[in-house]
Amino acid sequence: MAVKLAAIFFSMIFVDNYVLSKFLGICPFLGVSKKLNSAVGMSVAVTVVMVIATAATWPIYHYILVPNELEYMQTIVFILIIAVLVQLLETVLKKFLPPLYAALGVYLPLITTNCAILGVTILNIDNGYNFAEALVCSAGAGIGFLLAMVLFSGVRSRIEEAKPPKCFEGLPITLVAASLVSLSFMGFGGIIEAIFGV
Amino acid sequence: MKEKLKIVTNGLLKENPVLKLVLGTCPTLAVTTMAFNGLGMGLAATFVLICSNVVISLLRKVVPSQVRIPCYITVIATFVTVVQMLMKAFLYDLYAALGVFLPLIVVNCIILGRAEMFASKNGVVASALDGLGMGLGFTLTLTLMGTVREILGSGTWMAGLLEEPIFDLSGTIPPMGILSKAPGGFFVFGCFMAAAIALEKIDGKKVKLGCGGCPSAACCPEAQACAGGCEGCGASAGGEKDAAGQVVETEVKTDEPGKGE
Numbered sequence: 001m002a003v004k005l006a007a008i009f010f011s012m013i014f015v016d017n018y019v020l021s022k023f024l025g026i027c028p029f030l031g032v033s034k035k036l037n038s039a040v041g042m043s044v045a046v047t048v049v050m051v052i053a054t055a056a057t058w059p060i061y062h063y064i065l066v067p068n069e070l071e072y073m074q075t076i077v078f079i080l081i082i083a084v085l086v087q088l089l090e091t092v093l094k095k096f097l098p099p100l101y102a103a104l105g106v107y108l109p110l111i112t113t114n115c116a117i118l119g120v121t122i123l124n125i126d127n128g129y130n131f132a133e134a135l136v137c138s139a140g141a142g143i144g145f146l147l148a149m150v151l152f153s154g155v156r157s158r159i160e161e162a163k164p165p166k167c168f169e170g171l172p173i174t175l176v177a178a179s180l181v182s183l184s185f186m187g188f189g190g191i192i193e194a195i196f197g198v
Numbered sequence: 199m200k201e202k203l204k205i206v207t208n209g210l211l212k213e214n215p216v217l218k219l220v221l222g223t224c225p226t227l228a229v230t231t232m233a234f235n236g237l238g239m240g241l242a243a244t245f246v247l248i249c250s251n252v253v254i255s256l257l258r259k260v261v262p263s264q265v266r267i268p269c270y271i272t273v274i275a276t277f278v279t280v281v282q283m284l285m286k287a288f289l290y291d292l293y294a295a296l297g298v299f300l301p302l303i304v305v306n307c308i309i310l311g312r313a314e315m316f317a318s319k320n321g322v323v324a325s326a327l328d329g330l331g332m333g334l335g336f337t338l339t340l341t342l343m344g345t346v347r348e349i350l351g352s353g354t355w356m357a358g359l360l361e362e363p364i365f366d367l368s369g370t371i372p373p374m375g376i377l378s379k380a381p382g383g384f385f386v387f388g389c390f391m392a393a394a395i396a397l398e399k400i401d402g403k404k405v406k407l408g409c410g411g412c413p414s415a416a417c418c419p420e421a422q423a424c425a426g427g428c429e430g431c432g433a434s435a436g437g438e439k440d441a442a443g444q445v446v447e448t449e450v451k452t453d454e455p456g457k458g459e
Contacts, residue, residue, distance in 0.1 A: 072283060113307065179385035186380070
């Protein structure tokens with residue numbers, strides 16, 4: 001059990017990294033990765049919301065939607081749960097944890113429409129994970145997101161200094177750099193099977 | 199009539215949602231491993247875009263502005279569910295190939311962005327045409343990217359459309375598998391964006407990336423109103439000058455990724 005959870009956790013971080021190999025959450029990856037502290041703030045907020053959203057959507061899917069044969073409502077129900085959760089989290093943080101709100105609050109409104117959040121909740125269901133696996137998978141996905149953001153903010157600060165051809169300036173060269181970072185992550189392929197033997 | 203046509207053609211190159219407004223990047227990168235998947239994704243998004251634009255435009259006087267984002271999301275999610283069920287019934291292979299990115303049309307910035315930016319302010323016909331234009335721009339870009347990645351990456355073209363691919367070069371030219379994998383997606387997308395900028399430059403017009411092209415720019419100053427529509431904003435813009443030179447301050451102190459000039 002523990003081995004399987006660890007395998008899921010590390011494969012979400014390195015092999016199936018949401019940003020670099022599954023293309024989820026590209027918008028914040030390109031938008032907020034320019035400065036290290038905003039990259040970290042955004043990623044932490046995403047991780048927290050991912051875990052909470054999974055903790056909320058998994059039971060609702062398995063104990064409300066499935067018994068009533070309402071699986072086709074998955075998309076609508078999940079996005080509404082996520083929207084409500086984000087609002088709730090924002091209100092609670094503002095009221096009870098002002099310092100944390102000051103650090104993460106600004107990123108929360110942007111998270112509702114972050115496809116990584118809806119993506120992780122749906123993929124957890126699709127992959128048939130049980131509750132513990134789903135939570136670990138979400139945490140791994142969030143930390144993988146953090147890793148990609150932090151690494152890429154470093155790469156980006158170097159790109160700022162570079163002088164690419166005129167039409168590549170700005171976003172195009174950033175995407176090419178992202179391609180190289182993603183290439184390096186492909187090197188992790190197979191590592192999970194080798195270490196954990198699953 | 200000419201104005202109507204202009205709304206449609208706007209989305210194709212001048213305001214191309216993917217290459218110019220930098221919206222909907224996730225599905226663009228993920229499904230374009232095959233041209234047919236790109237085409238299918240584009241058409242599915244176009245359908246949702248047209249339908250949700252029409253409904254939101256009809257409801258624009260009824261929905262109170264404080265709760266508009268959740269309302270829009272519900273409308274969009276309904277049409278996405280319709281597409282999901284139709285595709286599962288009639289095009290199962292495509293349904294399986296698009297996977298999680300089909301339900302993720304709900305959070306596609308293009309659709310929410312157009313709802314916020316256009317459909318909530320314009321009439322039904324104009325909104326439908328805007329949806330059509332943006333959708334076609336999205337479909338065209340996805341199909342073209344899919345074509346490049348499929349021909350170079352697997353040597354075929356339009357595999358999945360018919361029983362056999364339209365043509366198959368994999369025997370004569372060894373395919374470069376990397377292009378149909380993740381790094382290839384980023385690379386081809388970067389090149390396409392550069393090409394779009396270069397094309398615009400030849401046209402003699404100024405390139406504008408960032409807040410000017412951001413569909414959520416209109417809602418940016420209102421911090422709370424940002425709630426749903428601003429993902430595209432936080433991504434493609436964020437506290438930078440928009441096209442008109444008007445400073446659009448978002449709460450998030452991010453930097454826009456695309457400094458066009």
